Amino acid sequence: MSAPSAGVSVEDLRFAYRRGAEEIFDGLTYSFTPGAVTALTGPSGRGKSTLLYVLALMLTPTTGRVRLGETDASSLPDRDRSGIRAGTIGFVFQDSELDPSRSIVDSVMEPGVYAGLEKGALEDRARSLLARFGLEHRADHRPGEISGGQAQRVAVCRALVNEPAVILADEPTGNLDPDNAALVLDALAEAAAEGRTVIVATHDPQVVSRADEVVRL
Numbered sequence: 742m743s744a745p746s747a748g749v750s751v752e753d754l755r756f757a758y759r760r761g762a763e764e765i766f767d768g769l770t771y772s773f774t775p776g777a778v779t780a781l782t783g784p785s786g787r788g789k790s791t792l793l794y795v796l797a798l799m800l801t802p803t804t805g806r807v808r809l810g811e812t813d814a815s816s817l818p819d820r821d822r823s824g825i826r827a828g829t830i831g832f833v834f835q836d837s838e839l840d841p842s843r844s845i846v847d848s849v850m851e852p853g854v855y856a857g858l859e860k861g862a863l864e865d866r867a868r869s870l871l872a873r874f875g876l877e878h879r880a881d882h883r884p885g886e887i888s889g890g891q892a893q894r895v896a897v898c899r900a901l902v903n904e905p906a907v908i909l910a911d912e913p914t915g916n917l918d919p920d921n922a923a924l925v926l927d928a929l930a931e932a933a934a935e936g937r938t939v940i941v942a943t944h945d946p947q948v949v950s951r952a953d954e955v956v957r958l
């Protein structure tokens with residue numbers, strides 16, 4: 742499992758989805774604090790999700806840098822970026838993006854399989870995470886057989902399973918009732934307390950009020 746890292750920062754960041762399209766971020770420079778939950782907030786369309794994708798090394802900045810620890814990750818070749826992503830980053834997608842052909846427990850385990858973790862220990866951890874979020878009875882079902890809110894909690898389990906140094910979550914409470922939202926926020930706060938860097942894009946005032954730091958785009 743990965744140890745918590747020295748953190749994530751961006752320098753003079755700009756990004757455009759296409760050549761000639763309007764640039765997002767306008768030269769953003771910011772260091773995200775390890776051991777803290779940082780909420781990314783601001784009006785729809787400002788680039789909260791895009792910033793998470795850039796931090797996750799899924800999109801390459803048009804200009805500027807993304808650093809993970811001491812590494813300038815934005816300049817690395819694709820294969821190296823995939824390796825860093827698998828070993829260091831847990832990502833909660835806004836719409837869960839679970840593979841319909843896999844069982845829930847297999848979906849939760851998948852990032853650990855990519856990271857080369859031992860199967861038995863990985864399955865135990867996946868099942869205990871599902872139990873924490875009240876989903877142990879859904880572990881052997883498929884994504885088509887669970888609700889949107891349950892899928893969102895599964896996506897959170899998937900992001901936590903590797904105990905990654907960096908956790909990026911896109912509206913992780915968007916489909917949840919207040920009790921389940923609190924469960925997710927407790928888990929993210931606990932991950933931060935372990936020294937991880939936790940960054941959450943959100944419109945949810947409950948998430949913003951519980952965050953240690955807030956970045957408004």
Ligand SMILES: Nc1ncnc2c1ncn2[C@@H]1O[C@H](COP(=O)(O)OP(=O)(O)OP(=O)(O)O)[C@@H](O)[C@H]1O
Pocket residue numbers: 758765783784785786787788789790791792942
């Ligand atoms: N795949 C894409 N191709 C082209 N433009 C995109 C793409 N995804 C997002 N955009 C544009 O980039 C800008 C930032 O979008 P993004 O989804 O990052 O904003 P956001 O702040 O997360 O919004 P929301 O709060 O509505 O989720 C918007 O103008 C959006 O239309």
